[in-house]
Amino acid sequence: MTKGRPILVLLCLFTMVFLSGCWGAKEPDELGFILYTGVDKVEGNLLEVTFGIAVPQAGGAEGKGGKSERELEIVSVNAASFYGAVQLANAFVSRDLTFLHNRALIFSEEVAREGLEGYVNTMIRSRELRRNTFVLVTNGKAKEFIASNQAILETYPYRQMEFFLEGKKFVGFIPHSNLNMFYKALKSPGEEAITALCGVNDGKGRGIITDKEGEIIQEIAYLPGEIPRQGGNKIDIIGTAVFRGDKLMGYLNGNETRYYQMVKGDFQSAMITLPDPENKERLLVIVLKVELGRPPTIKVDLKGENPRIQIDLLLEGEIISTQSSTNYESGVEKAELEQYAGSIINNEILAVIQKTQQEYQSDIFGFGDHTRSFFWTWSAWEQYNWSEKYPQAEVEAKTTVKIRRTGLKIRTSPLPEVKGGEGP
Amino acid sequence: MDNNKVKIGYYEVTAIILVLIGTKAFTGFPRFIVEAGLTAGWIIILESGLLSIALWLLISALLFRFPGKSLTQINNLVLGPAFGILANLIFLSYITINNSNLLRLFSEAVILTALPEAPVSSLTFLFIIPALVAVHIGIEAIGRSTYIALPFIVIGTISVLAAIYPFMDHWQLLPLFGSGVGTVLTHGLLSVSGFSEVLILAYFVPYFSFDGSKLRRLGIFSIAVSTLAFVLIVAVYLMVIPVPGAQENIVPFYQLSRMIYLGRYFQRVEAIFILFWTFTAFLWIALGLAVIAIIVRDMLKIPYYRPILPALSTLFVSIGLTPADFMQSIEIEKFILGTIGWQFTFIPPCVVYMLSLLRKKGGRVKHDQG
Amino acid sequence: MKEEKDKRGNKAAPASQTGLLQKLAKTLKLTLTYQEKRPGESFVLSGTNDTLGKKENHRSPQKTRKVLRRIPPVIPGKSGMEKGDYDWRKLRVDHQLAVNKTILEEIYSLPKNKDIIVRDFTIALDPPLQAFAIFVEGLSDKEIINNAVLKPLMILTRLEKEEKISDVASYLKKRILHGNEVEILDQYDGVLERVNYGGTAVFIEGIAKCLAIETKGWDKRAVGKPEVEQVIRGPHEAFNETLRSNTALVRKAIRSETLITEMFKVGARNKADLAIMYLQDLANSSLVEEVKRRITSIQTDFLGETGILEQFIEDHPFMPTPQMLSTERPDRVASFLIDGRVAILIDGNPNVLIVPITIFSLLHSAEDYYLRFPYGNLIRILRTIATFLAIMIPGVYVAITTFHQEMIPTDLVLAIAASRETVPFPTIFEVFLMEFAFELIREAGVRIPGIFGNTLGIVGALILGQAAVQAGIVSPILIIVVAVTGLSSLAISNYSMSFALRGIRFIFTALAAVMGIFGITTGLFILITSLSGMKSFGVPMLSPIGPRTISEPDIILRGPIWSMDQREDYLETKDRPRQPRISRGWIKPKGKKEKGGPNG
Structure with missing residues (x-):
């Protein structure tokens, strides 16, 4: 039998090859x-x-x-x-x-x-x-x-x-x-x-x-x-x-897409231009590079009459550019800048969510997925009909911006007064 | 049986059982589970895994009463020749139909994934002929190649699961009891036949080159590992392709592998997946053929199984080609796995065990008398 | 009429065809009406104890041949018997010198046969005895014959006069002939054996015995450098064509009294010396017996090459992979012997066969062990990848370009499509064309006389590479595929194995052309399963992973040398440990060292 076996193997291989022809083979050209x-x-x-x-x-x-x-x-x-x-x-x-x-x-x-x-x-x-x-x-x-x-x-x-x-x-x-x-x-x-x-x-x-x-x-x-x-x-x-x-x-x-991505958690990084809070009259801007410090924490509460959505966002930033000579790199100014950027971004986020709630009535952020834990079975969750409830949801957002880096500069010293600088 | 020198080692047997149970993951099995349990599919697997471990404990107790004897022989001893053959026929017919249907499913899946213009009949031949050759070379050889291939299959599976990590969304596993506690529990009971291949261990007993007392541990280990694998695959499947869509894919695992996208340079790699997936299919069909041949041989008490191989493979192909279309074939698989399988697999040995206790047959009784 | 003619024509002409058909029919019949193997045929290497007693009977044939039969001396010329009618070997040496001479003249067809020299002389004893010496010109060393045979017998015998010599032959052996190997024979078979292999036989008047003196000496190649298995690190010594110097090379490496060299004669007509070497206290005795059984059972006229012997004693002649390892390096043979394997050497042959062997040892090279652990593993990984590439690359290329275009990056698929714009053949034809051309270069490179070597390089590189692309016959990407395949298959250290991989590659390419990746899987499945079913002298070819046995860390990668403390389980050696668990004596537990140190 040892003699017959390899012949059998070969026979099978050839049968297989000839049985088939080329099925669906196509040259790339x-x-x-x-x-x-x-x-x-x-x-x-x-x-x-x-x-x-x-x-x-x-x-x-x-x-x-x-x-x-x-x-x-x-x-x-x-x-x-x-x-x-x-x-x-x-x-x-x-x-x-x-x-x-x-x-x-x-x-x-x-x-x-x-x-x-x-x-x-x-x-x-x-x-x-x-x-x-x-x-x-x-x-x-x-x-x-x-x-x-x-x-x-x-x-x-x-x-x-x-x-x-x-x-x-x-x-x-x-x-x-x-x-x-x-x-x-x-x-x-x-x-x-x-x-x-x-x-x-x-x-x-x-x-x-x-x-x-x-x-x-x-x-x-x-x-x-x-x-x-x-x-x-x-x-x-x-x-x-x-x-x-x-x-x-x-x-x-x-612009709205940026804030949408921040809430969704897909946001990687972006440079955001803000008006300089200390030098409003001169229309100077500050550019911050922000990225998500951690995935956004989203809590949805279904206990009340309307669903309540709480968003907690941590952004980490790096100062890319300041035009004024205010020293935003440290101290009170830094805290103020963080506070200021946070509040601006927070308002923008709320505006985007409001737009999707009222104008589009479409929960593109996937808040509805966070309501899954309130239900035991799929059918119960489906019947809750989140997409109808979403427009009425109350949204709270809390955005924290932390400036972690300042580029290659650690300090901005003012221009000398003789050159028209304002001085501290 | 004296001139039969075929011996399979511990590791080879473990690999065989793992492949026999686990190959289901590459067919529509994850989809059936998801259909039954929705987001709670993984609970179904867990439950049926635990249940099948319990059943295996019973069956291995039966095997310990008759050391060194296969389930075929035990059936004959306990039930007598006529009913023994009947009991063997039940499992034999089940596994024949299941194997033939899987042969068809694999062939169709190859058409779907790799060779869209091939006729299904030729693909069944292409599966059965290498399997025939392999079984002809010997069950030992298949056992060894299974053992060699298993690490590659495992690595392949894990790498697919790992590569789609970016698409996972853990929220999709909630609500916890997808289709309801009752439904999930019922289906967990019914789909215990997903692990029925562990019974093949009982038919391999005379071929073990190791101590028969390891049998129980081996079965539990195989079931546990494959439960883990199934839970992982179903959970990942649910997380990547969430529920309403998860019920739609013909071959879930293939769909998962199609989704791999790790940047511009690592994408569209499902053809590599076809490689180890079809290899598993080959192993499965060859093992299925070998198992049936061995059971038939033991049942008919003929000295060797090679002469019946051509007949058995013809049977495989003809049963496999009986369903009119792919969908029907899938329905059959679903019906077998999810509804009636357990009656043909786990129940008869348990009944035999009860009877052997009642009729006081088996090794322990002899010891008591002596 | 016509039909009849056709029938007759058919019947008469293709005898070979019907033979093949019959063979196929027989195979099919055997498949269908299967019969279990007879138990004696197969050989399974199992534990030493149980098989030892059983196989003891097999040793007898060697001994039973030596049944002495007294055959009356006949003078063939006179009795009119034809040569060949009678078995000369069983003759005994006659006491008459003339009879012996006639017999030898008849045996060697003297004086027609000019290689045989018969030298008549007188032994200066008292009384002087007529004698003659016979030897083969060229095989024997003239210096030795002059100094150690003729000179003592003709001159030295005169110096010392013995009073009474009862047994001339043993006197000559003991006192006169100072050659290192002198035997007294009384049968012709022994005489012929020695004369045919460079010995000198001396026949003496009145004594029914013959003195055989060892006078071997012929022109031989010195121990040279390995030609095929070259290494950078490690000994540069290779076997040559002389059996004795080969065995000496091995014995030089293993200076052990348990190293056994058993000699056999193979080939009914060429009677080549065959030696098997093994370590008696290591090698499984049933394995040694099996090797002996297979070798002694061979009946053929000519067996002068290990390659031919390999084909006679291998388990699966039709399988692609070799089941024996052939090497020309004494250091490799020594390391295999220390593993507990058996080496087979044949005289006139620089290649030594090692049995049993696994696929993994076929893929290893000597240098893997000589290099440090990380470097050794680096080349192991490289060679493992090369093995897969050598089998798969053309197949995978064909499969993904014609079936799975989605797998290729878009840039590349468009580049392939663009480069194939002017190619008039399908991909599979291109691949076979270039593969064939590469194999041609390779084959020609082996056969070509050295002077034309440069020509081959030019033809190969320029014409087949560049010109084929410029002529638009093949696409440039394909040249890369073929080149990588070629390099990979050249990286396989074992010559037979690289042949096997080349053959398998063509099958894989054909399967891929028909069924894409699925075809490759089919091929892999059949390949792995048939490999798992193969055995080399009772050892499964894929052990220690199929079947899994306990193994030292030396399968695909290797562990550090000090971690290989056990011999392979599948060899069932008599002594398992190779070295103690802690083989590096200087690494001792810290506490002990402090206690036993010079301070303590």
């Missing part, structure tokens, strides 16, 4: 890799699906085939369903379109207001699309967004979206949003979904900074397309799209 997918609504209840397909030669190995001008081939197809559009696109795209490397799904405002459930269900079911695909809502047309997105610094266009949504954690105005998070929030009774917000900026952004006291900290309170700037890539990614259920309710601008 037979595939058209879609990097961006955009969904718009057009006339006649049709979808207009836009694909950004990677052109391999653009970033490919040197030598062969030469470099192509375009890095993305952008095509749009009108069809009744998402996959119908994919099928139709094969009529004029030579390669087999695949979502294996799809980076971002972009929905237009119109589509999002009608509800995204249908699309999200389609995409969650897909073998090719994965749950960590970024989801964005544009405040214009998805097609326009994809068309006007010209990666300038990157040779490889597919890196760009990852840089924006994964790399930019130090600004705080781009929320992390992928398909999984969206789906999770969509299905959960205790949380509402958000996505990152993007749009086209044609260089005619309006400025909204006023010289009024207090509003100076609104310096990033823009929606995409509003940033006053010239040159560069013609897109902006800033702010948050707020959903209730699967329907888009409205937007949070860049």
Whole structure:
């Protein structure tokens, strides 16, 4: 039998190999890799699906085939369903379109207001699309967004979206949003979904900074397309799209997104510009780099008539810049600055929460998850219907700012009086 | 039985039982549990794990009454030849149907995850032929490769669970008693068959190269470890893909591995997961085939099992291909694991134990007389 | 008519085909109608005690052959008997010199056979005795023959006159012949054996005995450097083609009286000397018996190479991995002997076989132990990775580029797609093409005469690497894959093992091309399971992890030398500990040291 066994093994191996043929094997050069997918609504209840397909030669190995001008081939197809559009696109795209490397799904405002459930269900079911695909809502047309997105610094266009949504954690105005998070929030009774917000900026952004006291900290309170700037890539990614259920309710601008992230606990760090409390008349500013000292403590109390939400936030800061010669680095001034920054941030946070309560009626902060511990069973919790209760909730917030570092300077000494300094 | 020199060591047997029980984690099992218990899925596992340890204590007491004898032989001794064969047939039919169905599930899952254009029949063949070869080489060899593969499987599983740590949200484990205390407890009782593979230990008794008294400890250890693994997997699954969505995924563990995203350079690694997952599937099918072959051999009292392997694998494939579609196959698995499994697995040996006490059969009685 | 013709043609021509078919049918039949192995065939290495008594019977064949039969001396030329009709070996030495000479002339086909020299002379005794010496030109040392055989017999015998010599042969042996090894033989088989191996036989008139003097001496290679298993640290000594100097090299390393060298003759026609070496107080006796049993049972005409012997005595001839370790390093053989294994040496062969062996020892190299613990482990890790790479890389490349494109980073998948733009073949064909080219270079490199070495480098690097890419036949990324594979398989220290990995690699690549990662898993499953089923002289090939046995820390990684205090459990050696638990005597418990110190 020892003689027969290896022959049997070989026989089985060969049978297996010849039985099968090549199932679904595809050479990488037979595939058209879609990097961006955009969904718009057009006339006649049709979808207009836009694909950004990677052109391999653009970033490919040197030598062969030469470099192509375009890095993305952008095509749009009108069809009744998402996959119908994919099928139709094969009529004029030579390669087999695949979502294996799809980076971002972009929905237009119109589509999002009608509800995204249908699309999200389609995409969650897909073998090719994965749950960590970024989801964005544009405040214009998805097609326009994809068309006007010209990666300038990157040779490889597919890196760009990852840089924006994964790399930019130090600004705080781009929320992390992928398909999984969206789906999770969509299905959960205790949380509402958000996505990152993007749009086209044609260089005619309006400025909204006023010289009024207090509003100076609104310096990033823009929606995409509003940033006053010239040159560069013609897109902006800033702010948050707020959903209730699967329907888009409205937007949070860049500034509000920061405070939303602070409460949510996703906040990494950001530089916040504050008016100088000691030198208000001269319109000087202080820039603080803040980060979360610890995850925010959120307590929800259901005992009263309305739910009560208590938020305790600890921010740790570093002085990045002071324009005045006041010595904020130590002593009373430091305590005052901490106090002042804390109260400003606290008010802003309360304003954002109030906006979601009254304007959008959408608990994007996930306070509802903190009510789970009041219930023993899932059905009891579901029946409590948090999303109805949230708008009436009473919110208290306490923000503490602690300045831990001061950069390379430990002390600001005043200008000599002879040079026009004020002196202590 | 004298010319039979097959001996399996302690570690190999432990690995075999762990793989036999634990492979369920890679099928729809976590989903069944979540469906039954919602956020309290892990309590169900814990409960059925503890219960199966209790049942195993009973069964091992039965085995200790007949040292060195397999459950097949014990059934024959206690119930007599006719009823003994009946008792053996109950477990045999259960495990045959379960194995065949798992063969189908694995094949379908491979289609789903790796080879979307392959026909299911060929994949069942691709699973059964290497299994056939492996069993033909010998149960010893499978035991050894199981022991060798187990650390890799464990490392693979743990690394998947660790890599999705950033997505975990502990709030999703609340409310504590998801679908209600009563439902959770009932399902905990019913899904005890999730650990029924520990019974295979009782059929391997004549092959042990170690002291039979370690049997009880081995069973408890296997159940405990796999309970821990299941609890961990279900809990992580719940934390990453919370409840309403958790009931939706066909292969939960695959979905978890698809979610791995540790920065730009470490993502989309589920194909590596396919590697150790399908390896486990191969082990499972080969072990299942070997177990059935051994039980049939013991039952029919024929000297060796190799001649019946082709017939058994044909049986596997044909039963496996009987369900019309994947969904039906999943329904069957759910029905077996969550509803009727315990009647076919844990109950008969317990009944046999009672009878052996009543009819005063077994080693201890002999000692008393002598 | 036509059909008949076809049938006849079919029947006549492919005899080999039907043979194969029959074989397959037989295999299938055997599979279906399985029969349990006969108990005597398999060998399981188990404990020393129980098997010792059982196997004792096997030793007999060596002895039973020596049944003495008195055969009347015949003079073949006269009786008209043809050569070959009679077994010359059983003849006894005759007392007539002429008869002996005739017999030898007949045996060696003299004077046709020019290698055999017969020298007639007279022994200067009282009375002088006619005698002749016979030896093989080239195999024997002329100096020794002149000084130690002819000179004493012809001249020295004259110096000392003995009064009465009762036994001339033993007198000559005791007093006259001062060669170090002189035997008195009375049968031709012993005479021929010695003459054929460089000895000199002296036949004397009137004495039915023959003096065989050891006069071996031929041109041989000196002990050289290892060619295949080179190390940087460690001895640079290798076996050569002379059995005796090989055994001496081993004995030089193990200066122990328990080191046994047992000699056998193998090959019915070439009668090569085969030696097995083992440590009597370590090696499992049933193992030694099994090695002897397998070796003595071989019946073949020619067996002059350990490679051929390996194929005769291995357990699984059809499995890819070798089941014996072949080495040319005496230090390695010594360390294996100290483990309790058995070494098999054949004369004329610088490769020594070690049995039994496991997969892990095939992947180790001598240098692992000579380097310090961290460095040794570093190269162990490197080599383990290389092993996996050598098997898997082309397969994994094919699997993920054609089935799992999502696994490749987007940058890379686009780069691969771009580089494949001009390639007219599927990936699997590219891989096989380049793998084949690489194997060709490798094979050619072994066979090529040294002068053309440079040419090969140019052809290999330039034409196959650069030109193939520039011609658009293969993609540049693939060259990297093939190069890494090639390097990895060259990093495997054992030559046979690296062959095995090369073969397995092609199977894996084919499986991956058909079924992607799933195919690789299938291959892995069958590979690991069949490896677990393999045995080398009763020891499972994957021990000590499959089956798990107690083992010193030396499987994939190795522990510090002082931690390896036990011999491998699977070898069932007679003496288990290699060194005491605390082998470094200078590390003593602190309290003790203080007490026993010079102050205390």
